[in-house]
Amino acid sequence: MMELLQALEGSAFSTWVRESPSIWAYPTILTLHTVGLGVLVGANWMVDLRVLGFARAIPGSVLARAFPVMWAGFWLNAATGALLFAGDPTTKGTTAVFMWKLVMVAVGVVLMIALKRKLHGRDIDAGTAIPGVRALAATSLVLWIAAIAAGRWMAYV
């Protein structure tokens, strides 16, 4: 495994991501990664908050529209995240906090899919509550905080 990471780190591409003085290399990749975070987590939080009972004037039937936005943020960050990893594989690949971040992002995405399925075809505005939907939204909200914290912490290890 370590040989593989070292081989990747020695590649021209990895060196470009890490060392290129171009504003289009590391700085732009990192900026896009931050944009993706804001779009994914921001859209997911708005749905979480609506499910938890805030902004009730927003019809529950439009919440489904937010999920493609979340996916756009997710794929942007999967792509830019892969590039950032390629630039620094031996450190990131051996750092516990990076593994924690991946786990939390994975769980966050699973919760996002679960929330979409729970809301699908059902109206959260109707009198009958959807079982477990609030717990799901609350967990999702907290989990993204943990994922952001893990991501930020990678700068300090």
Added chain:
Amino acid sequence: MNEALVVWLKSTWISHAMTTSQWAWPIAETLHFIGLALLIGGAGLIDLRLMGILKSVPVSAVMQMRKWAAIGIAINVVTGVLFFVGAPDQYINNPAWYGKLLFLLVAIVNVVIFETTQGERMLRLPPGEKTPASFKLAGAVSMGSWFLVLYFGRMLPFLGNAF
């Protein structure tokens, strides 16, 4: 004058705490990114609605998310001030920092102008109705300037020398 300000800020206990504590800076950064996501989520929703997306939802309904955007801004102003007090010298001569402040100002002026001239009309706009050009412009300026605030914030270490 700037020199004196930097020296004075660095002599404060807040500045010491920000730079000597192992936890203060990373926690403030984490909060800053949480605020960022709240702001993009809340303001982004409102801006998209003003630009004409989700016409079936009344503008007054999406405006109920405004307090979450405001909470995001408040978190980021507080943590942003902490960064500045902690290490003023890495911002005061940093072109990216002035870019960030400029577009923060644009975003705020845009909101104030929109609220004072179109605020009433906005809340009365019936669902399904097209948003007028002034609404679309305000939404686009807001979204554009917030993303530029993010861009220049992220560029602090690259256009300047901030950590």
